Amino acid sequence: MNPGCKVVVLISGSGSNLQALIDSMGRENNPARIAAVISNRAEAFGLQRASQAGIATRVLDHRQFDGREAFDAALVDLIDGFDPQLVILAGFMRILSSHFVKHYAGRLLNIHPSLLPKFKGLHTHQRVLEAGEREHGCSVHFVTEELDGGPLVLQAIVPVRKDDTPEKLAQRVHTQEHLIYPLAMRWFAEGRLQLGQTGVELDGQPLPANGQQLPN
Ligand code: GRF
Numbered sequence: 363m364n365p366g367c368k369v370v371v372l373i374s375g376s377g378s379n380l381q382a383l384i385d386s387m388g389r390e391n392n393p394a395r396i397a398a399v400i401s402n403r404a405e406a407f408g409l410q411r412a413s414q415a416g417i418a419t420r421v422l423d424h425r426q427f428d429g430r431e432a433f434d435a436a437l438v439d440l441i442d443g444f445d446p447q448l449v450i451l452a453g454f455m456r457i458l459s460s461h462f463v464k465h466y467a468g469r470l471l472n473i474h475p476s477l478l479p480k481f482k483g484l485h486t487h488q489r490v491l492e493a494g495e496r497e498h499g500c501s502v503h504f505v506t507e508e509l510d511g512g513p514l515v516l517q518a519i520v521p522v523r524k525d526d527t528p529e530k531l532a533q534r535v536h537t538q539e540h541l542i543y544p545l546a547m548r549w550f551a552e553g554r555l556q557l558g559q560t561g562v563e564l565d566g567q568p569l570p571a572n573g574q575q576l577p578n
Pocket residue numbers: 375376377378379380452453454473474475500539
């Protein structure tokens with residue numbers, strides 16, 4: 363059997379993005395293989411999704427550690443035990459230490475519910491509505507030490523409607539997240555996507571600063 367590209371996914375909650383990644387593995391010739399799902403919360407529903415799919419799960423509770431550095435060091439050990447080529451953050455609600463981010467440089471992806479660099483941080487849907495934006499969306503990016511600031515890989519745009527609520531908008535953004543994250547994982551697993559010296563490259567060509575746009 364082709365060993366494929368081993369991936370470890372980190373979660374803290376519902377794991378709907380994890381589910382989209384799991385579902386995409388069944389598609390033809392996808393070399394991505396999720397070797398393990400790790401959560402910092404034992405009650406994260408995503409752990410059940412992983413078990414259901416026959417994927418190994420681990421819980422590493424940050425409250426058991428004396429500070430961020432100690433937790434992150436243990437997390438690195440746990441992740442590296444699975445020897446992954448790629449680590450994916452899928453709703454992992456932790457700020458990562460510099461050591462962690464450097465250790466996985468060029469092989470650590472995150473998804474964020476906004477059109478970065480706009481609306482970094484939390485409560486993006488509410489903030490987009492308050493700002494009167496006409497467009498919103500989501501972004502996949504390589505993780506660097508700047509929070510929600512790493513080089514962009516893929517974005518999907520969602521129009522904001524007059525009658526939108528944060529909940530309605532979140533739902534439509536989520537639908538797009540579930541398209542772009544599996545695509546980015548697949549590109550990486552196929553060896554098409556990499557973080558080069560000058561930025562993100564797809565098939566050896568530099569991507570624009572805001573990444574590839576998923577056509578609506
Ligand atoms: C998503 O909105 C993602 O963009 C953000 O965290 C949320 C995770 O949702 N990073 P889920 O757990 O994948 O449903």
